[in-house]
Amino acid sequence: MSVVIIGGGQAGLQVADSLRTEGYEGKIEVIAAESGLPYQRPPLSKDYLAPGKEPVPLPLRGASFFAEKNITLHEGVPALAIDRAEQKVKLTEGSLDYDHLVFATGARNRTLSCPGVSLPGIHGLKTLTDAKALHAALPTARNIVIIGAGFIGLEFAAAALAHGCDVTVLEFAPRPMGRALTPVMGDWFAAAHRSQGVDLRLGEGIDRFEPGTDGRVGAAVSTTGAFYPADLVLVGIGVQPNDTLASNAGLETSNGIVVDEMLRTADPAVLAIGDCASFPSAHGQLRLRLESVQNATDQARHAARTVLGADHPYTELPWFWSTQGPYRLQMAGLARPDDDMLVLGDQAAAKFSVLCFREGVLSAVESVNMAADHMAARKLLAAGARITRTQAEAEGFTLKAAGRAPVVPVPPCSAAPC
Numbered sequence: 001m002s003v004v005i006i007g008g009g010q011a012g013l014q015v016a017d018s019l020r021t022e023g024y025e026g027k028i029e030v031i032a033a034e035s036g037l038p039y040q041r042p043p044l045s046k047d048y049l050a051p052g053k054e055p056v057p058l059p060l061r062g063a064s065f066f067a068e069k070n071i072t073l074h075e076g077v078p079a080l081a082i083d084r085a086e087q088k089v090k091l092t093e094g095s096l097d098y099d100h101l102v103f104a105t106g107a108r109n110r111t112l113s114c115p116g117v118s119l120p121g122i123h124g125l126k127t128l129t130d131a132k133a134l135h136a137a138l139p140t141a142r143n144i145v146i147i148g149a150g151f152i153g154l155e156f157a158a159a160a161l162a163h164g165c166d167v168t169v170l171e172f173a174p175r176p177m178g179r180a181l182t183p184v185m186g187d188w189f190a191a192a193h194r195s196q197g198v199d200l201r202l203g204e205g206i207d208r209f210e211p212g213t214d215g216r217v218g219a220a221v222s223t224t225g226a227f228y229p230a231d232l233v234l235v236g237i238g239v240q241p242n243d244t245l246a247s248n249a250g251l252e253t254s255n256g257i258v259v260d261e262m263l264r265t266a267d268p269a270v271l272a273i274g275d276c277a278s279f280p281s282a283h284g285q286l287r288l289r290l291e292s293v294q295n296a297t298d299q300a301r302h303a304a305r306t307v308l309g310a311d312h313p314y315t316e317l318p319w320f321w322s323t324q325g326p327y328r329l330q331m332a333g334l335a336r337p338d339d340d341m342l343v344l345g346d347q348a349a350a351k352f353s354v355l356c357f358r359e360g361v362l363s364a365v366e367s368v369n370m371a372a373d374h375m376a377a378r379k380l381l382a383a384g385a386r387i388t389r390t391q392a393e394a395e396g397f398t399l400k401a402a403g404r405a406p407v408v409p410v411p412p413c414s415a416a417p418c
């Protein structure tokens with residue numbers, strides 16, 4: 001028996017680890033396009049960029065992990081093609097046979113196309129190499145322009161402010177992090193970043209970049225014609241899934257590699273997990289593709305069990321965090337813009353939670369600097385607790401206290417109006 005995993009990132013290493021934990025004794029081979037010991041990405045836009053520190057990448061597993069677990073890591077080796085009929089993965093030199101194949105290929109940054117986008121000084125942030133370049137550039141940068149007010153853009157904005165830079169963020173949408181956050185939370189973050197000193201320009205995209213006298217980027221010109229001096233630019237406009245290998249192998253892709261509730265593609269020997277996978281959601285939306293550590297690790301654990309013959313659906317509750325300067329944002333469940341929202345806590349003190357209700361019942365919680373609320377929300381939502389808006393509005397209600405009480409699950413639709 002042999003399992004081949006394509007991608008040595010968060011999901012790829014976790015599925016390898018979980019296979020061993022679950023008792024799998026066959027061959028495990030991880031194909032990793034990047035060279036070196038696989039590392040954690042989240043710190044790259046946070047601690048790694050902090051001023052005054054010599055940054056050290058955090059490995060996903062220690063160097064001894066691979067030998068101890070008898071897992072072969074092919075590092076710096078991209079998988080080039082899949083032959084599903086022969087159950088082989090083609091590499092630059094030779095190929096690997098598999099009984100099960102797991103795609104954990106992640107996602108790549110979306111690229112901008114506008115005049116001047118190739119000028120030196122314009123960066124993306126996805127890999128350790130990107131983070132090293134930014135860490136080297138930040139101490140001498142003065143005027144920074146960030147394209148896109150998503151998680152990466154705003155985490156980087158906070159890091160750049162800490163280096164004493166002037167920071168402008170251009171965002172086409174009316175709110176930051178608009179695809180993921182409730183309007184209440186998005187508006188709060190817009191004000192919070194402005195209060196820290198970020199010049200956040202909403203409803204304004206990038207038109208072009210212009211060179212300075214040294215031939216490097218010198219300015220960003222926005223869609224309104226405004227001119228922003230820039231000696232360093234970060235483009236953070238989202239990612240797209242690495243699903244071409246799968247589609248070339250005849251597997252269905254649609255914003256990610258399409259899998260069923262067991263995380264299998266239409267070929268039962270092939271699974272896909274993490275940022276590259278489009279999966280049926282057990283939490284409302286029809287299909288999801290999530291970009292988070294939680295999704296990568298939980299799906300990896302599930303995929304390991306699927307490979308070993310389990311056949312229950314993947315139902316883990318999505319959760320996420322982002323640290324933006326003094327603000328620790330945590331989300332449990334997936335909020336929708338049309339959810340009914342209730343704010344608990346103190347927004348002025350940056351310690352509050354937004355509770356989202358769907359059909360009158362708690363469905364998601366976003367928290368700022370309220371770790372206890374977040375942990376309680378995860379517990380309540382994962383257990384299917386029925387917390388109504390009326391309960392949450394009652395004097396003395398806290399998520400933390402509700403999380404300690406015995407959970408009353410949401411009844412099935414046939415037993416209650418829903």
Ligand SMILES: Cc1cc2nc3c(=O)[nH]c(=O)nc-3n(C[C@H](O)[C@H](O)[C@H](O)COP(=O)(O)OP(=O)(O)OC[C@H]3O[C@@H](n4cnc5c(N)ncnc54)[C@H](O)[C@@H]3O)c2cc1C
Binds near residue numbers: 006034078125127322
């Ligand atoms: C800067 C940054 C900050 C982040 N911060 C947070 C955060 O605060 N919280 C959070 O929850 N998430 C965060 N994320 C997202 C999180 O890191 C990802 O969701 C997670 O890493 C996804 O895991 P994955 O294994 O699916 O993909 P990855 O970890 O990206 O791994 C995929 C790997 O597959 C490799 N690969 C692709 N194609 C091939 C091929 N053909 N052959 C071999 N290898 C291949 C890639 O090189 C890559 O190393 C952040 C991401 C970034 C970039």
